[in-house]
Amino acid sequence: MKTKTKIIIFTVTFFACIIATFFIISKNNKVEALSKYGSRGSEVTQIQTKLKRWGYYKGNIDGIYGTQTLEAVKYFQRKNGLTVDGIAGPATLRAMGIMTSSSNSSSTSNSTNLNLLAKLIYGEARGEPYTGQVAVGAVVLNRVKSSSFPNTVAGVIYQNGAFDVVKDGQINLTPNDTAKKAAQDAINGWDPSYGAIYYFNPSTATNKWIWSRPMTVTIGNHRFCK
Template sequence: MKFVKSLICLGIFALCFGAPSKKVEASQLSFGSTGEQVIHTQTLLREMGYFNTQPTGYYGPITENAVKRFQQDLNIEPLGIIGPQTTKKLKEIELMARVVHGEARGESYEGQVAVAAVILNRLQSKEFPQTVSGVIFERNAFTAVNDGQYYYIPDSSAYQAARDALLGWDPSGGALYYYNPRLATDKWIFSRQVIKQIGNHKFAI
């Protein structure tokens, strides 16, 4: 009889509170999480302007609200939970920020966004790999990867430029390539049609 009552109580609990959300079960980070991964996430959000305090390593209400604002901007359901989709976007922004910092630090903010946009334009082209990491690490695709500047720590400007490109800003006008004519050594790049120049970079298709 006690066993039956227990089953009834469990059934009432399930009806009132519902089964655990699959999105929550699949999440990597959520309210109450702690550790290095939380610190890393908070750092990324801070560089982009969503997390306005020092990283703490604790996933509390400030982090949750920052994640929600990031998700709203990127058209992800704003649950405040870092699941696969949010993790993917954060990773893409981090990868792109490293390219922007390595290739375009010292350029105007518009020029930095344009470099990030070229990565995304390549992603939409059948001529290039179909993932952000694939585009970035394609052989000889970016000088910063070849010479190691990709591995420098990006500044806030680079992170924000990557985010703004993901949000749809493309100052390059749809370019698939860019180069500094004073520094370019591969003559092939001069054969591409230039559609815009921003700072020291010419953008081409």
């Protein structure tokens, strides 16, 4: 009788472990969920909405990952230095600002810089095209990564002489929603400046040195350079 009881207990425990393992694997797979050709659903809708707003996607926002969405994702990946495979995996979703379980922690740490970056963008680039506003934010973040500049957002923005808006007080203006969105897009990895660490207005700049810098792109009234 005792032997039968032990067998029953062992069998129940064994199958319980199998079921628990299955749920753990399922949970992990959800964390690393991705959208690809043929996928449907709300995540695809988010992808299409983002890419259409940024000019990568021209099709309908229908939640269907078809050929147009595939090519738009590839275009976005190519422009942002990501692996060009047409699959919206964790890295691509993070760059688009679409939060997954695995990216929540980085989003939390970045949120402390969001307001300050939005203030800088609003002071320096309000009235510029949206892409140009994101590019200004990207310049700040590119400086953070560079050994030639302070390694924090605040350090870069408040570096002596770095930005006119700090000197004239416009850094203290309340940013609008557009500036906040641009700051978030820059933090999420979108860099329409193509790695620039400087920018200037060609119609007003008189510094010969800044004119000598290699240009990456011109957006609105700003020329971006390295």
